[in-house]
Amino acid sequence: MTTKTPTDKTTDTTEATATTTPVVPLPPAVARATTVAGSAVALIGTFLAWTWTDEFPGNLTVTGYPGGLQVLTLVGAAVTLLFALSGYGIKGLRWLTPGGTNSPVLLSALGVLGTTGYTLGAISQELGGLVNLEPGAWVSGIGALVAVLGALGLPADQPYGADEPTPGLWGRIRHSLTAPEPGRARELPSWAEILIIAAGFGVGLYVFAYGIGTEYSELFIGFLVTAAFGFTAVTRAGLLKRLSALTAKHRNVTLTAAFVAAICFPFTQSNDQFALIGANILIFATVALGLNVVVGLAGLLDLGYVAFLGVGAYAAALVSGSPQSSIGVHFPFWAAVLTGAVASLVFGVVIGAPTLRLRGDYLAIVTLGFGEIFRITMNNLNGNSGPDVTNGSNGIPNIPDLEVFGFNLGVPHDVLGHELTRSGNYYLLMLLFTAIVVLVFRRSAESRIGRAWVAIREDETAATAMGINGFRLKLLAFALGACLAGLAGTVQAHVSYSVTPEQYQFAGSVPPNSAFLLAAVILGGMGTISGPLIGAALLYLIPAKLQFMAEYQLLLFGAALMLLMRFRPEGLVADRRKQLEFHETGQLDVPDDKPLPDGATGVAKAGA
Amino acid sequence: MTTTAPTTTTVLDASNVTMRFGGLTAVRSVDLTVNSGEIVGLIGPNGAGKTTFFNCLTGLYVPTEGKVEYKGTVLPPKPHLVTQAGIARTFQNIRLFANMTVLENVLVGRHTRTKEGLWSALLRLPGFKKAEEASRERAMELLEFTGLAAKADHLARNLPYGEQRKLEIARALASEPGLLLLDEPTAGMNPQETRAAEELIFAIRDKGIAVLVIEHDIRFIMNLCDRVAVLVQGEKIVEGPADVVQADERVIAAYLGTPFEGAPGQDEAAEVEAAEAGAAEAHSTTEGDDK
Ligand SMILES: Nc1ncnc2c1ncn2[C@@H]1O[C@H](COP(=O)(O)OP(=O)(O)O)[C@@H](O)[C@H]1O
Ligand SMILES: [Mg+2]
Numbered sequence: 001m002t003t004k005t006p007t008d009k010t011t012d013t014t015e016a017t018a019t020t021t022p023v024v025p026l027p028p029a030v031a032r033a034t035t036v037a038g039s040a041v042a043l044i045g046t047f048l049a050w051t052w053t054d055e056f057p058g059n060l061t062v063t064g065y066p067g068g069l070q071v072l073t074l075v076g077a078a079v080t081l082l083f084a085l086s087g088y089g090i091k092g093l094r095w096l097t098p099g100g101t102n103s104p105v106l107l108s109a110l111g112v113l114g115t116t117g118y119t120l121g122a123i124s125q126e127l128g129g130l131v132n133l134e135p136g137a138w139v140s141g142i143g144a145l146v147a148v149l150g151a152l153g154l155p156a157d158q159p160y161g162a163d164e165p166t167p168g169l170w171g172r173i174r175h176s177l178t179a180p181e182p183g184r185a186r187e188l189p190s191w192a193e194i195l196i197i198a199a200g201f202g203v204g205l206y207v208f209a210y211g212i213g214t215e216y217s218e219l220f221i222g223f224l225v226t227a228a229f230g231f232t233a234v235t236r237a238g239l240l241k242r243l244s245a246l247t248a249k250h251r252n253v254t255l256t257a258a259f260v261a262a263i264c265f266p267f268t269q270s271n272d273q274f275a276l277i278g279a280n281i282l283i284f285a286t287v288a289l290g291l292n293v294v295v296g297l298a299g300l301l302d303l304g305y306v307a308f309l310g311v312g313a314y315a316a317a318l319v320s321g322s323p324q325s326s327i328g329v330h331f332p333f334w335a336a337v338l339t340g341a342v343a344s345l346v347f348g349v350v351i352g353a354p355t356l357r358l359r360g361d362y363l364a365i366v367t368l369g370f371g372e373i374f375r376i377t378m379n380n381l382n383g384n385s386g387p388d389v390t391n392g393s394n395g396i397p398n399i400p401d402l403e404v405f406g407f408n409l410g411v412p413h414d415v416l417g418h419e420l421t422r423s424g425n426y427y428l429l430m431l432l433f434t435a436i437v438v439l440v441f442r443r444s445a446e447s448r449i450g451r452a453w454v455a456i457r458e459d460e461t462a463a464t465a466m467g468i469n470g471f472r473l474k475l476l477a478f479a480l481g482a483c484l485a486g487l488a489g490t491v492q493a494h495v496s497y498s499v500t501p502e503q504y505q506f507a508g509s510v511p512p513n514s515a516f517l518l519a520a521v522i523l524g525g526m527g528t529i530s531g532p533l534i535g536a537a538l539l540y541l542i543p544a545k546l547q548f549m550a551e552y553q554l555l556l557f558g559a560a561l562m563l564l565m566r567f568r569p570e571g572l573v574a575d576r577r578k579q580l581e582f583h584e585t586g587q588l589d590v591p592d593d594k595p596l597p598d599g600a601t602g603v604a605k606a607g608a
Numbered sequence: 609m610t611t612t613a614p615t616t617t618t619v620l621d622a623s624n625v626t627m628r629f630g631g632l633t634a635v636r637s638v639d640l641t642v643n644s645g646e647i648v649g650l651i652g653p654n655g656a657g658k659t660t661f662f663n664c665l666t667g668l669y670v671p672t673e674g675k676v677e678y679k680g681t682v683l684p685p686k687p688h689l690v691t692q693a694g695i696a697r698t699f700q701n702i703r704l705f706a707n708m709t710v711l712e713n714v715l716v717g718r719h720t721r722t723k724e725g726l727w728s729a730l731l732r733l734p735g736f737k738k739a740e741e742a743s744r745e746r747a748m749e750l751l752e753f754t755g756l757a758a759k760a761d762h763l764a765r766n767l768p769y770g771e772q773r774k775l776e777i778a779r780a781l782a783s784e785p786g787l788l789l790l791d792e793p794t795a796g797m798n799p800q801e802t803r804a805a806e807e808l809i810f811a812i813r814d815k816g817i818a819v820l821v822i823e824h825d826i827r828f829i830m831n832l833c834d835r836v837a838v839l840v841q842g843e844k845i846v847e848g849p850a851d852v853v854q855a856d857e858r859v860i861a862a863y864l865g866t867p868f869e870g871a872p873g874q875d876e877a878a879e880v881e882a883a884e885a886g887a888a889e890a891h892s893t894t895e896g897d898d899k
Contacts, residue, residue, distance in 0.1 A: 443730050465687045466691060476726060
């Protein structure tokens, strides 16, 4: 299955038809036609009014111009339509489905049904009853339902697994959502490949900016539903695999594209509040990436990591020239950054030196303790229970805005005709730090030191027997991680105007805390660069956007983590190793054996 | 089987090594020397203390008494310093870095022979690329030497058993040792693989690396070793050329039990069982244990 090329797709599909039973018994041609018709109807419905009053947010009363949640249905239906048409083998659309053909159709149709159904439910719930729905809503809703039924009638993309040759209904439904991996892609000229990467990041930026810019929680929920199903559909279609093959080939281009896309973000936001979310996500993500050095590479479970962010932030706050600072000096920015990073580094070494002699669980517990000690100490250095350094629980407020090269980050600036707000300025500054941390992570991971870290993570005894000084390298990882968090802390202090001990807890409802940092790394994918960045973005965005469920946040968070560990233990972004570790794919993912020419071995007899 | 080295020097000189775990003396006053160009065998029943003796040599355990010299200098009891000094080893229970590739495993073995630190990696200082390339080249040579070059990009965990053993040897060789310690290198291998392992060990010896090998397969020992030492219940009872040792009645008694007293073999079986139970217990309580 894995070596399938696009050309033998047709034979494959017929083979699958012969051996699988669709969930809804329909002839394939009828099923496909039904899906196309259903999604077309759903799409048309978005141009009609869905309700009579604009009390429901997003104004769904206009005919001829989709708005708010209707846009999500529109996009979902269009994607379904495209995937379904690609299944007809229409020239120019075939590239959409190098992997699975029918499962993406079903997934995107489910996404449309989910979003539309949620919208209809939300309208009738908020306005009081189904009577508030206008015909357009019914048109889209029924269209989406028909599309799903049709898609359920499509043949599965691959024959049933050997372990379950005749699955029941539930098994068949689950199976219809799976798809084979795409085969090797045709070589394209590099400029085309680079264009595809750029387009991929463009789409990514657009989706991300749209998610941050959602104005009300109904729209955000709809966005999440559409994005989740859309993402899975694109994965099943094999497009993601294709894209990641390209990004692996052009790594520097990818990195550049990612940063260009990230730089563009504040220019897509005119609202300072959303740019602030962006800046906070970057802070969170950067710290998570720093933690990834410690946890992902060296395998040291650090449960008090947020303390290093705190050390950096407090150090920067003390030398920021804030009138409440007990030191009362005002360092230029570069000196403040250096102070924060060095303070964190020293703190990291001081904590690491005694604790890193412990292994595994002990280390986790001791770091957890030190994290709390930091917070409590900051609370106690208030002039009452200790010397007055940090103003105790009041923290250090009124941190002045930064001035970098005579450029005051506190006031809006006009750049290329777009007004860059305060948060936009800080976002760009923080992005620079993120870039530094990405570079540090990548370069250290791909070096003798990085390999030694991974070796320690894999088997410390064997690593020391290979000549690695375990303690020294662990301390190096710990100190580097601390230093990176300290860097981020210096910017964080300025972004949030003030530092208080309560910002640096083990677990809390505002993201950069130790538990969320660790979750971002694990959710995103340990040992990868993009994993913690994506994990942090999700973990920040979801609670920030869905404030009505703030009380249940930790509960939902726990449930989500459990589900993730059950279904995708390697995290959202898996490095090749983890994927092999958790899913016994045998040798599928390893490169083909290169046959060695006879006698190429130094000692041929030893190679027998 | 005679060595070709013109002058023999002492590579390893362990004298009076004793290792006690609480009341149990796992290794009792063992003396052993290995000379350059030699392949020395270490045999003995299960639980005799062979692996423990290896651990004392390589710094995983600090011997209760005795000292270990490598080429005339006393070894510090730190595993990484021992490797740095020039002793490399493999493990009885394969301990590869399972989720690293075959090539990366060998590159980790090069750790002590390379210098590039964190700054060099972060700033990509001039020497960095050259050193990485040289390491890679050397590692590939070793993979070719052990016949694993074709699998350089596979994950270590995906290799078949016999190849994992070979990879452990390649990884150990990457540290450019003067003495290689092999702990049961053919355990679990079929006869062809065992034969290949023999050839590999000869080839290693021919590179000028002395070898000390723990083994159960008596034919393997007979073919391979210039000298054999027998360890029974922590004590070295005989040492000498392989054929002499094989004929020694104390060795036969140790392996088969004494036929004259009591039920033949039963003491021995009970002893081995007890030792293994002890080992299992020790495994759960000692962190530095390598069993
Ligand atoms: N870390 C340890 N703690 C306690 N006892 C140990 C430890 N390591 C080994 N032993 C004991 O030392 C004895 C020798 O074990 P070992 O060296 O593994 O034998 P061999 O390798 O010859 O089969 C066994 O009785 C074992 O239980
Ligand atoms: Mg042993």
